[in-house]
Amino acid sequence: MRRLPRGRNALPPEEVARLQRARLCQAMAEVMAEKGYAGTAVEDVLKRAGVSRLSFYRLFDSKIDCFMAALDGSAGRLLERVAEALGSSGAVADPLERYERGVAAYLDALEAEWPSTRLCLVETYAAGPRAVAHRNDFHQAMAEVHADILGVTDEVGLLACRMVTAAIIALITAPVAENDREGLRAVGPKVIDHVRLLWNRGAFGPGTGPG
Numbered sequence: 698m699r700r701l702p703r704g705r706n707a708l709p710p711e712e713v714a715r716l717q718r719a720r721l722c723q724a725m726a727e728v729m730a731e732k733g734y735a736g737t738a739v740e741d742v743l744k745r746a747g748v749s750r751l752s753f754y755r756l757f758d759s760k761i762d763c764f765m766a767a768l769d770g771s772a773g774r775l776l777e778r779v780a781e782a783l784g785s786s787g788a789v790a791d792p793l794e795r796y797e798r799g800v801a802a803y804l805d806a807l808e809a810e811w812p813s814t815r816l817c818l819v820e821t822y823a824a825g826p827r828a829v830a831h832r833n834d835f836h837q838a839m840a841e842v843h844a845d846i847l848g849v850t851d852e853v854g855l856l857a858c859r860m861v862t863a864a865i866i867a868l869i870t871a872p873v874a875e876n877d878r879e880g881l882r883a884v885g886p887k888v889i890d891h892v893r894l895l896w897n898r899g900a901f902g903p904g905t906g907p908g
Contacts, residue, residue, distance in 0.1 A: 730812035770813075771810065861873060
């Protein structure tokens, strides 16, 4: 990573802090993809980010604090990628077609940011209860995205969305843990086919089903 400019070309302190925070979060994800949460030390992250220990502790209280910031950023980017894909297909009226585009965007984002994906899906359990609770909040947000795409509003449909979300997370976690990108890609068609089957059987509530 390039050094930040100094002297007359130096950036404002708040911009320096923002860039350092981003570097540290990215470094946290990259190092953990190689060593796992337990095997990653703050010193490893500092070396990868090119940031001093003093700067690290100005921004974060601990390794878990940095991990949580990286987790936040990763989850946010995933949701943004899905939202962008859906926004570009705003004229598509068929909810199942929009859903298919959303799933494709989600898998694209997971593959594009592989270290962050491993951080979100694999390392959260090693990081402890705080990280697991945050992961669960993200899964709830993903279930709400499912519901929005499919136009689901009643409790039966919302429960189906939560169950589909949990199934997707379970299906993608194994290939991510094994660094199997092809296995991750193979999840997409299976999920889409199953959601179509559930839709045609009316599992998502009023407005779904035959006809």
